[in-house]
Amino acid sequence: MKLGYTIIYVPQVDASLAFFETAFGFSRRFLHESGDYGELETGETTLAFASHELGQMNFAAGFVAASESSQPLGFEVALVTTAVEEAHTKALAHGAVEIKAPESKPWGQMVSYVRCPDGTLVEICSPVSSQD
Numbered sequence: 486m487k488l489g490y491t492i493i494y495v496p497q498v499d500a501s502l503a504f505f506e507t508a509f510g511f512s513r514r515f516l517h518e519s520g521d522y523g524e525l526e527t528g529e530t531t532l533a534f535a536s537h538e539l540g541q542m543n544f545a546a547g548f549v550a551a552s553e554s555s556q557p558l559g560f561e562v563a564l565v566t567t568a569v570e571e572a573h574t575k576a577l578a579h580g581a582v583e584i585k586a587p588e589s590k591p592w593g594q595m596v597s598y599v600r601c602p603d604g605t606l607v608e609i610c611s612p613v614s615s616q617d
Contacts, residue, residue, distance in 0.1 A: 551604030
């Protein structure tokens with residue numbers, strides 16, 4: 486078993502892809518012609534977006550849409566960079582909302598939180614250095 490995909494249900498797949506491209510520098514891997522599903526080039530595990538309409542097809546009893554929740558949902562997408570403050574500022578400039586400004590943690594990691602226009606909670610963090 487391995488983690489293959491993280492799929493986030495969003496109001497507009499193309500808009501979410503565009504935000505992650507401009508705010509975080511990812512490249513678009515794929516957008517289905519229907520506009521209901523798309524993926525980013527993110528490494529071994531794929532970050533993907535699906536439309537609320539697909540979510541409604543998949544979950545007959547419904548689901549909690551991050552874009553409609555006043556509070557962030559109880560999960561995050563963590564993006565690792567050595568330039569946390571710059572990435573945080575760039576995300577805000579492209580429409581993210583600050584949840585928590587960059588902060589140095591006691592274990593030496595720099596961490597910040599933003600909420601994307603589609604409601605997704607993103608942690609922007611530096612790599613965790615290994616302890617000897």
